[in-house]
Amino acid sequence: MYIYTFGAYINELTTIMIKARQILIIFLIIGSLNQLFAQDKEQKKLVKKINKANISNIHVVFPDSFRTNQAIDISIFAMQGKKTIISEGIVNNLCFDLESMDASFNNKGQLVVHQNSKYPNTDEIPFSIVYKKDRKIKCDTNIRLNYQGLLIVDYSQRNGKKGLNGEDGLSGVDGLNGEDGLKGEDGRDIEVLVRIEERITSNKLLCLKVMDLKEKSIRYYLSDPLFSEIIIKANGGNGGNGGNGGNGGKGELSIGYYTAVTLNKTVQPLVPGLPGGRGGRGGNGGSGGNCGNIKIVFSPEAEKYKSIFRFEISEGEGGKGGTRGECGQIGDVLINKVRYRDVSAPTKEYINGENNGTNGLNGRCNNFPLIKVEDVNFSILGIISIVNRIDGSASKF
Structure with missing residues (x-):
C-alpha cells in the first residue's frame, strides 16, 4: 500500500507532466522531419512530372x-x-x-x-x-x-571567416594547430534623407536616399508609409570561429622482447609503446566588428511617419575558440612477430600539451541613431541607378 501526501502527489504529477511534454516535443520534431522529407519527395515528383510533360x-x-x-x-x-x-x-x-x-x-x-x-x-x-x-x-x-511591406535597408557587414581545422598528425606526429578566425567587418556609416515623393500612379510615397559615407555610393528606396515598416541596419559582423586543432598521430610501432600478464589476464608488453603525437591547439576566435553610424534626416512633411522606422546598430560578437585536438594513442609493440597494443593511458604532458583557442572579443558600439528634421531636396525622377534587392531579408552592400 502506498500513502501519498498532497505534496508528494503534486510532485509526482508534475514529473509525469514534464515527461509527457518531453515525449510530445519528440513526436513534434519527428513529425516535422517527416513532413520535410515528404515535402521534398513531393517536390521531386512534381519536377519530374513537369520535365516529362509536353508543355505547350x-x-x-x-x-x-x-x-x-x-x-x-x-x-x-x-x-x-x-x-x-x-x-x-x-x-x-x-x-x-x-x-x-x-x-x-x-x-x-x-x-x-x-x-x-x-x-x-x-x-x-x-x-x-x-x-x-x-x-x-x-x-x-x-x-x-x-511599395508596401517590410523594407529592410541593411548596411551591416560580413562576418569573419572561420579558421580552417588543423590537419591530423601522421604516426607519432603532433596534430597541426587550428587557424584563427578572421575579424568581422565594421558596420557602415550612412546618412539617410527622407522626403515625400509625389507619384502619378501611387499614393504619396516615402523616398529614401541612402548615402554610404565610406564607399561614396547612393541608393534610393520607395515605401508606402500607410502599409509599410522600415528597418535600417548598420551592425558589425561577427568574428569567425577558430578552427579545431588536429589530432595527434598514433605512436609508431616499436620492437619489444618480453610480455607480462596483468591482473585482468591480458597480455601486455613489458616495454611501453612509443607516445602518440600531441593534439594541435585550437584557433582563436576572431574579434567582432564595430557597429556603424546612422544619421537620418526627415523633411517636415515626412516627419509624421517616423514611427514606422526602426534601427539596428550593434557590435558583432566575437568568434568561438576552436577545441584542441586529441593526443594520439600509444603505439603498438611488436614481439616475436605478434603485434601487441599498449593500452596505457597517455601522460598528462600529452593530454594537456595544447589548449583550446580563446574566444574573440566583441566589437565596440556606443552609437545611437542621430535623427533630425529639416528641409530635404532631391528627386529620383530620371535616375537610372539600380537599388539593391529587397526580399524581406538582409541584403548586403
Missing part, C-alpha cells in the same frame, strides 16, 4: 494580395493540352528561369522585385518566365509596384 504554354498567377517590398509567392501554370500542372515554391527555381533586370527568384522560388527608379510614371516591372527544358516556351508579363 505557361502563365503566371499572382496571389490575391501581395506587397512588392517583400518576396511574393507566385504560381506558374504549365499547360499540357487541357491539363494544368501548377508549379510553386522551390519547384519554380528548378523548372523555370525568371528573366528581368528588375526582378528574380530567391532560393525559395519566390518573386523578388529589385527596387529602382526606371519606372517613375508607370510603376510597372516587366519580366519573363522561361521553361528551362524548352526555352521557346515563355510567358511575358509584368507586376505593378505598390
